[in-house]
Amino acid sequence: MPKTIEEINLKIKNGEAVVFTAEEIIGVVKEKGLKKATEEVDVVTTGTFGPMCSSGAYLNIGHSQPRIKLGGGRVYLNDVPAYTGLAAVDIFIGATATPDDDPRNKVYPGEFNYGGGHVIEELVAGKDIRLEATAYGTDCYPRKKLETWINLKDLNEAVLFNMRNAYQNYNVATNLSNKTIYTYMGILKHNLGNVTYCSAGQLSPLLNDPYYKTIGIGTKVFFGGGVGYVAWQGTQFNPTVPRTENGVPKGGAGTLALIGDLKQMSSRWLVGTSMLGYGPTLTVGVGVPIPILSEEVLKYTTVTDEEIIGTIYDYSDAYPNRRAEPIGEVTYAQLRSGKITLQGKKVPTASLSSYPRALEIANTLKEWLKTGKFELTEPVAPLPSVESGLTFKPLKERPIEH
Amino acid sequence: MVSKKIVLHFPKRLVDRPIVYHLIKDFSLEFNILKASVTPEQEGLMVLELKGKQEDYDKGIHYLTGNGVIIESLSQNVIRNEGRCTHCGACVTVCPVGAFELDTVSRQTKFHNSKCIACGLCIKACPPRAMELHF
Numbered sequence: 001m002p003k004t005i006e007e008i009n010l011k012i013k014n015g016e017a018v019v020f021t022a023e024e025i026i027g028v029v030k031e032k033g034l035k036k037a038t039e040e041v042d043v044v045t046t047g048t049f050g051p052m053c054s055s056g057a058y059l060n061i062g063h064s065q066p067r068i069k070l071g072g073g074r075v076y077l078n079d080v081p082a083y084t085g086l087a088a089v090d091i092f093i094g095a096t097a098t099p100d101d102d103p104r105n106k107v108y109p110g111e112f113n114y115g116g117g118h119v120i121e122e123l124v125a126g127k128d129i130r131l132e133a134t135a136y137g138t139d140c141y142p143r144k145k146l147e148t149w150i151n152l153k154d155l156n157e158a159v160l161f162n163m164r165n166a167y168q169n170y171n172v173a174t175n176l177s178n179k180t181i182y183t184y185m186g187i188l189k190h191n192l193g194n195v196t197y198c199s200a201g202q203l204s205p206l207l208n209d210p211y212y213k214t215i216g217i218g219t220k221v222f223f224g225g226g227v228g229y230v231a232w233q234g235t236q237f238n239p240t241v242p243r244t245e246n247g248v249p250k251g252g253a254g255t256l257a258l259i260g261d262l263k264q265m266s267s268r269w270l271v272g273t274s275m276l277g278y279g280p281t282l283t284v285g286v287g288v289p290i291p292i293l294s295e296e297v298l299k300y301t302t303v304t305d306e307e308i309i310g311t312i313y314d315y316s317d318a319y320p321n322r323r324a325e326p327i328g329e330v331t332y333a334q335l336r337s338g339k340i341t342l343q344g345k346k347v348p349t350a351s352l353s354s355y356p357r358a359l360e361i362a363n364t365l366k367e368w369l370k371t372g373k374f375e376l377t378e379p380v381a382p383l384p385s386v387e388s389g390l391t392f393k394p395l396k397e398r399p400i401e402h
Numbered sequence: 403m404v405s406k407k408i409v410l411h412f413p414k415r416l417v418d419r420p421i422v423y424h425l426i427k428d429f430s431l432e433f434n435i436l437k438a439s440v441t442p443e444q445e446g447l448m449v450l451e452l453k454g455k456q457e458d459y460d461k462g463i464h465y466l467t468g469n470g471v472i473i474e475s476l477s478q479n480v481i482r483n484e485g486r487c488t489h490c491g492a493c494v495t496v497c498p499v500g501a502f503e504l505d506t507v508s509r510q511t512k513f514h515n516s517k518c519i520a521c522g523l524c525i526k527a528c529p530p531r532a533m534e535l536h537f
Contacts, residue, residue: 049488049490050490051529109526111526113531186492186496186527186529187492187495187496187527189495193495194495194496195495196492196495271486271488271530272530273529273530274529274530274531275529276526276527283488283490283529283530336504336506336509337506338494338504338506348494348495349494349495350491350492350493350494350495350496351490351491351492351494351504352490352491352492352529353490354488354489354490354491355489355509356489356508356509356510357488357489357490359509
């Protein structure tokens with residue numbers, strides 16, 4: 001008999017929910033069989049902890065006396081510029097924002113030791129942040145300059161709002177050129193010197209619900225150590241990519257836009273990150289519970305790293321020049337073994353997303369569900385799946401005539 | 403020829419003696435001082451890149467230890483800030499000597515300090531900046 005989210009929530013409230021992580025469920029289903037396991041298991045928890053650039057937070061800092069209109073002015077948080085094109089005291093700090101005086105890649109490869117992601121980490125950690133602002137002054141908002149310390153606890157709202165997190169699979173990167181390159185996929189050594197990848201694989205939220213049968217808008221999730229919600233499909237949402245027989249996308253497909261109260265999050269799960277030669281970003285912890293509503297839903301959660309295929313691209317040429325020329329396919333089990341064979345060469349592999357920390361997220365969420373600290377929500381609208389026909393379009397440049 | 407980076411710890415009683423001078427004069431060693439912190443009446447610390455014939459190098463080291471200088475290889479001074487390390491594993495393929503290893507069971511990234519040659523490549527390559535060079 002299919003379960004409902006309401007029934008599962010009743011069990012969660014009574015402390016009776018049967019919960020496994022996406023890693024554990026593989027063995028459980030192998031042992032009990034799909035039918036019996038579907039009857040017994042209520043929720044499977046997932047997790048991922050990797051650098052996610054489309055992350056940021058909006059803050060309402062409160063009104064100064066006299067008032068200042070930051071909107072249309074300039075705001076810096078610890079020297080990192082924040083976006084101000086909003087109402088008087090609402091600002092948005094993005095993960096990849098870089099201080100104006102950072103040498104960037106003028107000193108190549110740039111170190112990017114401090115940026116928006118680091119501001120968010122320090123804010124969440126409860127540290128004072130230096131705000132410096134200039135504005136043009138109006139009759140109702142006369143002030144033109146503001147320099148003050150701000151602290152998370154004093155802000156009216158501090159909301160983490162990430163436009164694209166938890167990518168459902170991702171490119172695997174290597175370098176075919178004869179020099180080392182510095183990318184968002186890490187340092188790639190020359191002549192197939194190494195291969196990097198960035199997915200929690202069998203623990204990754206959307207790889208455990210490949211057709212978005214349970215994860216939808218309104219789904220409550222583990223977000224940065226606190227609680228958040230799926231706000232929308234993430235940007236670059238691309239459900240129509242090639243998939244394996246099991247429905248697993250062979251490259252970046254679905255993504256999630258997530259929202260949550262920064263005030264209850266933790267700097268253990270929002271870590272300011274620096275990609276050498278690329279820029280600053282934020283490593284974000286996300287965990288999504290999957291309610292086991294049917295055998296089909298459970299079957300998808302038993303996906304293993306052996307069944308998840310990543311597509312390898314050359315980041316020295318094909319990727320930067322946007323040519324869809326994969327140079328191979330590899331399973332995450334092969335990637336996690338530490339070495340793969342590519343073009344007849346044994347190539348060492350490295351991960352950019354942390355599997356141990358993804359597992360910790362899945363286990364934390366499991367604990368929350370088992371102790372009644374976290375209840376499931378019913379999605380209010382589905383994410384567009386394969387039948388939507390939605391694709392991720394490249395930019396068609398149209399020359400501007402002068 | 404050998405060239406090694408070493409850390410010298412001078413006990414108080416040696417700080418006012420021209421120890422390093424003898425490395426050039428008596429053992430024909432070339433050296434480059436990477437860092438020095440020598441204050442009278444306190445323990446001294448010096449990081450040297452020492453270069454010369456293997457035979458002379460060994461004699462020089464013998465001279466230093468014989469005089470009470472404590473020598474560490476520089477590798478002992480690259481440390482991992484365990485609080486910042488997320489065990490992502492980005493360092494594994496960056497290290498030229500394989501000092502980082504992915505434990506295939508726990509999936510944690512191990513740091514074998516004894517293999518480290520303190521080249522510093524991991525320091526800027528580490529995304530959360532968990533690797534630190536301490537002299």
